[in-house]
Amino acid sequence: MARVLRPSLWRSVRLNQTCASGSRQPGIVRVRFAPSPTGFLHLGGLRTALHNYLFAKSRGGDFVLRIEDTDQTRLVAGAAEKLEEILDWVGIVPDESPLRGGNYGPYVQSERLNVYREHADRLLAEGKAYKCFCSEKALELLRKEQARRKEVPRYDNRCRGLSPEEIAEKEASGIPSCVRLKLEPGFKGFHDLVFGLVRHDVANAEGDPVILKADGFPTYHLANVVDDKAFGWKPPTFGHLPLIMNPDGTKLSKRQRDAFVEDLRDSGYYPEAVLSYVTESGGGGETGRANKPPELQSLGSLIQNFNQEATSPHSFSLQSDKLVVYNRQAFANRLKDPESRQRIFAELEKLVRAKHTTEISDFSGEYLSRVLDWGKDRITVLDDLVNNPEMNFLWGRPNTEEVSEVSACGDLVRPVRNLILEWESEDFVLDKIPKELKSGLKNSGKSFKACMKAARIALTGRLEGPSLAELLYVLGQRESAARLGVCSEVRNLGNKRERKTA
Template sequence: MFGCVLRRVCWKRSGARRSVCTTQPEVRVRFAPSPTGFLHLGGLRTALYNALFAKQRRGAFILRLEDTDRARLVPGAADAIEDMLEWAGIPPDESSRRGGHYGPYVQSERLQLYSQAASSLLHTCHAYYCFCTNQRLELLKREAQRSGHVPRYDNRCRHLRPEQVQEKLALGVPRVVRFRLDSGAEPFQDLVFGWTRHEVAAVEGDPVLLKADGFPTYHLASVVDDHHMRISHVLRGSEWLISTAKHLQLFRALGWTPPAYAHLPLLLNRDGSKLSKRQGDIFIQRFREQDVLPESLLDLITHAGSGFNNNRIGRRLDELIEEFNISKITTHSALLDLDKVHEFNRVHLQRRIEDPHTRVELMEELRQRVLHTHGSDISDHAVLEPHYIQRVLQLRKQLKDVCVCVCQGHISCLQELLGHSYSYLWVRPLVSLQQLKDVSAEAADIAAAVIQLVGAGGSVSSTERLNRELKLLTSRLNTTHSSLMRVLRLALSAQQKGPSVAEMMLSLGEQEVCVRLQRALEP
């Protein structure tokens, strides 16, 4: 199924010509979407498995756009598909945008190759001209449906005599080219489903290879392109498993060696229903707009299925490449739980924060977003300094010397830090002493005592220690703990709800807490 690529290297040395032959295994896989829509989760998973397979074997990952269905093309979809692959961190090695030695990588630019292949099949009698009208084909379909049969072409034109064919060609009768399916299909070994055999000739009519407009169907174009692009392995959805029997017949008829095939099980919703483009929430662009990290999405779609030695949350692309094992892919469908996307994103955001390199990028991204969202309301630009933003991202969890996700794990994406609940991080609230007294008559004493506590230093080091100190302070002031917390929350954020008071104080830092409480005490 898959061999080696033979390369001959020749050169001259001291007038003598030497020739050396070397063999080098070459893995080449392709992701071949149709730009009739934008990239969705099912397509991303297929692209990812191809990319993992190629990267693990130091091969090439090719993006090929199958745009022969001209009536259903969506403007901008072709560029958007490659944009999303780049965003996801799995850009192709070869594509229409990136170039390569086996282009063009858009099928509508390769029509001559398909015409040549069709002519070769006609010449060897593996294909024939079909002159049946759309009206006749529609009648066949309706009749089959009325009788409860699966619609299929009756292969009528396969039996035309040569002189009949020539007469119709001379008259310019519209025609297509159909492939003669052989009966007695041979079994083939799929890398996922094992030995498989589909007697397609018994259940299907001869398929169209070349349409009347000169454009190929998927069957011809994919076979021709896989051959000319030297594809070694085809990893695609299991919906194409039956069609592979036809494709193998085409390869044999054209005298070409087919690639190895691996058909991936379907990606389904959690309830077992099919992913549908009409759902609207399965497109990759939508996840990007919702601030989902690309590594979170890759982790989610691989976690839903099989193909890895281990299954755990938090794997990044390099780990997916290392752990990918095509022999571990099972034949049963993968169930995707989209409700877990925020859980996955929280884990991967934490990983970005912990990594010194990605943390720097994250800090700059957050800074730019804060400027864009709150820029005109920021009175103290110290909130834009790296040390402050890093403190916001790296809150300490209780007394353990480990970093936890933003604001004690409540945040799953940066965008949430820009919302109303966390605006106190960037904008100093305007709160009067009277507003604090409306909450508690002891508001002034509470604010003064907390200023003294914080000013002494050391208390704002962890949420656990801070909560313990505030409870002791409640006892000394002879007030209720809820009153103390409401006063502090209002003074620090001008809000009634949000993160815990200890988290607020920890993220703001001792100096900023004192500044805000002192401002609230001013008459």
């Protein structure tokens, strides 16, 4: 099971994410990921879900999604559905969930309130819990007084000693109440799958926690235990995952937009790249790739290589440059698949036509193919080909008149244009173009370096950029000749104006 432990209960451990396993029958592993629908899925949450999924699938088990929505004040409309949508997108498909159903539903805690009420009443009857009538104002005064005395804020268990008569009197007066669990000292600890033996005597550090609020909704402490039992397993084995940190050593925050999986998806990152990135951050156990260059892994490979015993207890630092590498690898792999390549073609054409008024003389599938093959190692996401200003030359002819150096371009680009017009189509190959340029311009009487610079300006409107050979290849023979011709015409027009002025 995946569980979020409240830091207030586990300060000595300083962890806030766990996974655990249990079984509904011998040999069958069941794990659960139980997020709260309070916003977008965070990379930390995805790491927890992935670890649980790999733990289960590497053992032939089931992955269950449960929605913990008992804190009604923090709910975000549609967030629960979005969570499952994102899990589907990355390939972590639940075997049981609110949308898919299963034998242990409902899988949304707000739909199980009667079950929690029954268990709370049972704890009250057995003397393991009690009703608390303290108002929020009284609790706030208690916290302020403890802060003044420099004490750790905690409930002082004042309602634990109320007599039956006092309880009846308060109930008759209509004073609202919650239910608190009686913490007992002497906790001996438990064995954690990652951290080993963990000891934390909660009763000596915390006040009695609320398990059922005055509004009838349970807190995490009650609901998750009731559901874990009701969902078909024995007491689970826990495994806490360490924190994910930013490169500067600070804790990864839910307020960081680049930490939301949905934002990464919408920005053009591929699911396999995101999963490999999360695995690199301790999301899937050690896979023998320590100190090796980033290498994209499929979900099947992650399952096959999963090793729970090698999961490190140390915090992991996110390295965004690795996400870039993973996405480029994913992009290159998709270009090799004919169906994926066609989908990328269609997406790229849609992006281009929405952003640019295309002036390319041969805006075809062949042209897009050259652009993609040339650009796959230069971009992080497909959108970079369209919205990066340095790539504008791909979709529109530059205004060379705005470049001051254009005054000398005409005489220098003319030999290049004449040369490429003489080439056969088989000469317009990337590894042949540099050699053909050098040999063809040898007897032109022009500086080779100056011709290269002038031709780049004519083709892109920029003084710096890719090599001329790359530009000629990606733009193609017709488009390259057209742009070089335009620059030559600008130079001729400038000469005519100079003579007329003289």
